[in-house]
Amino acid sequence: MIRGWLREPLVHFLLAGAAIYVLIGWFGNPYGPTDRTIVIDAGRKAEIAAGFERMMGRAPTDSELDGLVKRWLREEVLYREGLRLGLDADDPVVRRRLATKMDELAAASAETAGVSDATLENWLETHPERFVDGGTVSLDQAWYASEETARAALASGRVVGNPISLPRSVEAMPRAEMREVFGLQFAEELAKLAPAPDWQGPIPSGFGWHLVRLRARDVGSVPPLAEIRQQVEADWRSETIVERRERAYRVLRDAYSVRQP
Amino acid sequence: MRKALLVALACTTLAGCGSGIGPRASEAQQGDGENTIKLAEFPDRPYWGDTHLHTDISVDAFGFGVRLGPEDALKFARGEKVVATTGLDAQLDRPLDFLVISDHSDAMGATRRLYDAPRLLVGDPTLRRWHDMMHESPEQSQRAVAELITAAANNQIPEALRDPVQQAKATRDLWTNHVALLDRYNEPGKFTAFAGFEWSLMPDGNNLHRVVMFRDGSAKTGQVVPFPGLDMKVEQLWDYMEAYEKNTGGHVLAIPHNSNLSNGLMFEMTAPGGVPMTAEFAKRRAGHEPVVEATQIKGDSETHPLLSPNDEFAGFGVAGWELGNLPLTRKSTPDMLPGSYVRSALLRGLTLEQQLGVNPYAFGLIGSTDSHTALSTGDEANFFGKHTGVEPRPGRAMEPQNLGTREGRYGWHYLAGGYAAAWARGNTRAEIFDAFKRRETYATTGPRMVLRLFAGFDFTASDWDGDWVRTGYTRGVPMGGDLIDTGKAPVFLISALKDPDGANLDRMQVVKGWIDANGEAQEKIYDVAWSDMDGKRARVAGKIPAVGDTVDRANASYTNTIGAAQLRATWTDPDYRSGQRAFYYVRLIEIPTPRWVLFDAKRFGLKLPEEVIEASVAQERAYSSPVWLRPAAKAGTGKT
Numbered sequence: 001m002i003r004g005w006l007r008e009p010l011v012h013f014l015l016a017g018a019a020i021y022v023l024i025g026w027f028g029n030p031y032g033p034t035d036r037t038i039v040i041d042a043g044r045k046a047e048i049a050a051g052f053e054r055m056m057g058r059a060p061t062d063s064e065l066d067g068l069v070k071r072w073l074r075e076e077v078l079y080r081e082g083l084r085l086g087l088d089a090d091d092p093v094v095r096r097r098l099a100t101k102m103d104e105l106a107a108a109s110a111e112t113a114g115v116s117d118a119t120l121e122n123w124l125e126t127h128p129e130r131f132v133d134g135g136t137v138s139l140d141q142a143w144y145a146s147e148e149t150a151r152a153a154l155a156s157g158r159v160v161g162n163p164i165s166l167p168r169s170v171e172a173m174p175r176a177e178m179r180e181v182f183g184l185q186f187a188e189e190l191a192k193l194a195p196a197p198d199w200q201g202p203i204p205s206g207f208g209w210h211l212v213r214l215r216a217r218d219v220g221s222v223p224p225l226a227e228i229r230q231q232v233e234a235d236w237r238s239e240t241i242v243e244r245r246e247r248a249y250r251v252l253r254d255a256y257s258v259r260q261p
Numbered sequence: 262m263r264k265a266l267l268v269a270l271a272c273t274t275l276a277g278c279g280s281g282i283g284p285r286a287s288e289a290q291q292g293d294g295e296n297t298i299k300l301a302e303f304p305d306r307p308y309w310g311d312t313h314l315h316t317d318i319s320v321d322a323f324g325f326g327v328r329l330g331p332e333d334a335l336k337f338a339r340g341e342k343v344v345a346t347t348g349l350d351a352q353l354d355r356p357l358d359f360l361v362i363s364d365h366s367d368a369m370g371a372t373r374r375l376y377d378a379p380r381l382l383v384g385d386p387t388l389r390r391w392h393d394m395m396h397e398s399p400e401q402s403q404r405a406v407a408e409l410i411t412a413a414a415n416n417q418i419p420e421a422l423r424d425p426v427q428q429a430k431a432t433r434d435l436w437t438n439h440v441a442l443l444d445r446y447n448e449p450g451k452f453t454a455f456a457g458f459e460w461s462l463m464p465d466g467n468n469l470h471r472v473v474m475f476r477d478g479s480a481k482t483g484q485v486v487p488f489p490g491l492d493m494k495v496e497q498l499w500d501y502m503e504a505y506e507k508n509t510g511g512h513v514l515a516i517p518h519n520s521n522l523s524n525g526l527m528f529e530m531t532a533p534g535g536v537p538m539t540a541e542f543a544k545r546r547a548g549h550e551p552v553v554e555a556t557q558i559k560g561d562s563e564t565h566p567l568l569s570p571n572d573e574f575a576g577f578g579v580a581g582w583e584l585g586n587l588p589l590t591r592k593s594t595p596d597m598l599p600g601s602y603v604r605s606a607l608l609r610g611l612t613l614e615q616q617l618g619v620n621p622y623a624f625g626l627i628g629s630t631d632s633h634t635a636l637s638t639g640d641e642a643n644f645f646g647k648h649t650g651v652e653p654r655p656g657r658a659m660e661p662q663n664l665g666t667r668e669g670r671y672g673w674h675y676l677a678g679g680y681a682a683a684w685a686r687g688n689t690r691a692e693i694f695d696a697f698k699r700r701e702t703y704a705t706t707g708p709r710m711v712l713r714l715f716a717g718f719d720f721t722a723s724d725w726d727g728d729w730v731r732t733g734y735t736r737g738v739p740m741g742g743d744l745i746d747t748g749k750a751p752v753f754l755i756s757a758l759k760d761p762d763g764a765n766l767d768r769m770q771v772v773k774g775w776i777d778a779n780g781e782a783q784e785k786i787y788d789v790a791w792s793d794m795d796g797k798r799a800r801v802a803g804k805i806p807a808v809g810d811t812v813d814r815a816n817a818s819y820t821n822t823i824g825a826a827q828l829r830a831t832w833t834d835p836d837y838r839s840g841q842r843a844f845y846y847v848r849l850i851e852i853p854t855p856r857w858v859l860f861d862a863k864r865f866g867l868k869l870p871e872e873v874i875e876a877s878v879a880q881e882r883a884y885s886s887p888v889w890l891r892p893a894a895k896a897g898t899g900k901t
Contacts, residue, residue: 075381164827165756183761206761207826
């Protein structure tokens, strides 16, 4: 139970927030309007150098680092004075940047976390509609330009059809492909027929009218996890990221009362 | 603790951190797809795709505001619902079968990195200004990118953004993650994800862009990085492609596009710079660039009314785009047109072949979107715009475009984009890439009509009664193929089905180009089948009556009460001359339908000017790859 809790990113998120809160309480806000000491230690310089290296693909020279540190210091001084004056309060850029960073913080652990088979099994069970394979159909069809000729052909018992560049017969064709080849209307009309050894119809399509011998229909099933593990994991992951963002937000949001007079 | 948090925050701001981790692709997904699925004996259906899509790692797309990345693009293309950057739900009615994500190689990921970079590290004043504009507002962000494109066209991109060594390093991590992601979404038999990039050569703003498309999985594509295009020569791209093929054993091709914005430079009679074209140059071009993207959001490049004055269907998707080059820094003049459109390029190819013995412009045709929203939307009723600034919203149809602002290009000039169809034996990287390579492809302006043709010398109408596909492959060649002159007129079996969910067909035409006895290039359009051809629409004085128009402008609707569900023809060239060099391609034309502009007008309750309404009804179309008729070797005048 405790182990599960420890892996929970929301807990990390809250702990990190609590820790910052405690630290700030302890040492005072490092960027607080009253703090007038700026420490540029080796760690800070390494951070600045690393930032340069990420952008430029090489370490800075000594004089470049010198310049970067000066620039950093200048910005830090102005930044603190800006905070002191409350300039961050109504700046939409600052607002959006900070909000985005908080969001990404909440999602980061979900992007990298490992995931157990049990979690994915559960995901598959609770979201079967996303993973069901569409099934297949086996049928013969004869196309007619008009409904009357189709009906007459059915009544006469001689089902030949007019020439058209559509498959006359398909064997275990995935339903998604059937929909692509024969079109949406045909797929919808076909769904209303029951498999039978005789010709049925006519049913309309984007092309005209069809007599159909629906020999078999497999409605499709949810494959076992082993076959689609990757797809399930990808789905779980992207959904979980969104959900964790939202949950993290709700926790913070609930601490506010919002009035809209 | 604070430090750990800072590191975590820093990490989330860097491309690469946290991404690329996830489920691993299987062995079958990682490769080129050979021997992974059961293949049909002959190509049995067209597979639909978009080979030209930008996401948030394109320098301009990100700046235009897109925040959807390659993973969203892949999900969307295979049919899933995603939320577009501007907040609307986006989903395709029908999934695509394949996708090439083709983000710009120049400064790949750079705007995203620039945006994410701590401001203090952005030293260059121009970059720092763009950085600030991108953070300020979507409008400012779009302005920054317009400046960036103009700067690129004028060779004024800040050094920090284009230094190739730096860029290659920055691109490496991004690309490694990217090709691994593509493998994960590549599912042989279901959905094909190709690695690719756009190579954006643009001298003086004249568009010489290519999409580069790989056949292979990450084991091979991960050995290279996308090759920058600005300030390069096209021969350098071919060098890069040859080196890739030699070093990895893989395969790669390049797809020129937007020749309509090249001011005559895409298909020149000479090599670049006006020097005479050599056979070697022609051979490299034809070998590396087997297909051309003939239609997309930024206009259609089939032909221009001034080039084809006798073609009543010329001029589709030309308005606005014909004015000049990509950023409209230079206007077009009529002498530039033959180098800007594909039909005239195919003709030039015949002439050059006569001179050099090699045809540099023997290319097949495809369509694609060139969308910069990470959403491959080619359908008129579901158009998400050229870039994020013009995702669905009331003003987008009538506003000037970002490129060539106030120079006469407006939102309504955008087409909804096209798609590529590839005849293949199955849906794998190898099968679809090889279809491109043998040019067994066709372009559509969006609808999914099924177009098939075979050319040979002994086909007859009775071939339709049997297994005509087998007949076609065994006694002739499919689209994209070569016929060697035997002294007999070529015969074509052509079959067209309407888009099953779309509009009926007006007519099917063969476009023939040839070199006449005087060495002059000629073109002619033959109507070979059309709806009601023996009834109400029988020829009158050699001309076919128009199909009619059922479009309800106010409701953005039409009815299939006119036109045909399918057309077929067995056609023999009536003007064949022995020894003639010629190409033949099919143009298939739908009945008139509403364009995206009318759907917008209905959705947002817009009042459009009359001329815009009339320009918003169009006959969508498909262009097959040509079949070439070549003289037998001794009849040629070249040095073959």
